[in-house]
Amino acid sequence: MASSPAALPSAVSSSVPATARRDRDAVGRALARLGFTISSLSGYFFLWAPIVLLILFSFNDGRSVNTWFGFTTRWYEGIFDSALDKQSSFQTAALLRAVGNSLLVGLASTAIACALGTTVALSLARGTFPGRRWLDALLLMTVIFPEITQGISLAIFFKVAFDGIGLFLEPRPQPGFGTIIIGHVVFTVSYVAIVVRARLADMNPRLDEAAADLGADGWTRFWLITFPLILPGIVAGALLAFTLSLDDFVVTFFLSGVGTTTLPVFVYGLLKVSVTPDINAVSTLMLLASMLMIGVSLLLQNRNNQDRNF
């Protein structure tokens, strides 16, 4: 970089005998390597310890969150029992409604995000056109802008728009599933686009050329050549979008109306109040569900490019 020859490491011109220096360096290197391994492993510990403890304590036979009283599945049973109309302390009916709402929002927003994300990925991969970089920047911004500004600005946008529509239409539209789905599509479409684009970049352009030479038009080429090849990318992107939608709290929180409580909004309400094993159990189920989907998504993305680009 900017270093002049005079600023070379002082070790080079050191007067210590070479062998002694090498010995000292070997010890230093061993120590450094040890410290390095410990610090990187502690990074993993930091990432995983809370998750492991959360799962562990969801099986704790007691309400304590710091002492282990033995193994039980009663918190899970509590959730499922009241689903079957048995006696339980947990408000399972509300939970199940929230799960249903989450799935509805997740499926709808994923479907739209996939259609939009795939088309925009095709567009960005195919050609250059004026404003292409702006579109790229716009997609990046939807990922990086704080969720709170996205949620609030969209909530205000809908309020203004619905007030306007309300002047002509009875009844005035209300925020609900529609607004939540729209908000989710805004921040998930980028993820689909990124994954599909990576897939398109791996695609051999000669396949498309060959089909064109054989007289297939653009539409046929897309459905017979491009689409089957990028399908794993679309599925992987869909799983990411679905997971993001299921897990989203902030944007949903600002856009939801009456009766559209999703699972994260429901859980947020619970855990603002207290820390209990029921919530541990619900959180564990949520964690496992998202891990499963992401595992599948990563596998699909990795199939073609082994151990590169996660």
Place this chain on the structure above:
Amino acid sequence: MPQTTADAEDPLSVSPQDGWTPASQPTWRAWLARHSAVLLSLPTLLWLLIFFVAPLLIILMMSVMTRGAGGVPQLPLTLEHYDRTFNIFGVVLNRSLWIAFWTTLACLLLAYPMAVFIRTRHKPWVRSLALFLVVLPFWTNFLARTYAWRMLLGNEGIINSLLARLGLTEHGLQLLNTELAVMIGLVYGFLPFMVLPIYASVERFDFRYVEAATDLGANYWHTFWRVMLPMTLPGVLAGCVLVFVPSIGAFVTPDLLGGRSGLMIGNLINSQFKGTGNMPLGAAMSVVLLAFVLLPLAAYLRMNREERLN
């Protein structure tokens, strides 16, 4: 960019000038094929312009309007909300910046060794697993993970009961509802954002440079400071931006872990839009937050472009 327009035609489509286009092909199909890239981008572009850009413009407009009766913004235009954001709420703004800064630094110190650790695994499957273990928590439910820290840090939590059992503390430490708790939660949430870009840089880094430096007599630290760090700096900078930006706009983490003393700008914005808040003031705070998000981002992108030009 002037040169982009030259390439606007779909390079894969048969252009009409070529002379052998079947006469039966309708001209509108040729037109479609020629403009396919632009047309494919339109649905997403419109979606983002309406549901992402327009809401932000509304916020921007609202931030310079006067607070009217019932919180409805009205004329005349004023800058008083910005004045209040910086003066009365300067404490919170300051705290948000500091929390984001320390979060970024802590992430960097944890992530760099982790990235090198992953890179230096010899077996490909170990490397994939090590990477997978970093990526997976990022994709799991954010609420559930933050909640896990509530369980760990509480007065009755695992950390406090462990400290008490070891006889290190008598009354238990106040961990939850502090700035420290917010930082821990943010580091925990955004650590993968730091590990992944650094890993991408370290992966490209040729470790023979380390050997060369060692052969030339540089010790461990010199090798790191003068060779490895400068060459992996792009990843480090990308990671810093990716952690700093969502940290400063955080809302859920300070809400669940910070209590009163860990209040951040996101929480203030939220309270302005709920109940009897001051919407123009909240809008001004959002604009200030966006400025703090866009500045590091723009600086990074600019630096990146200059680097590529060199």
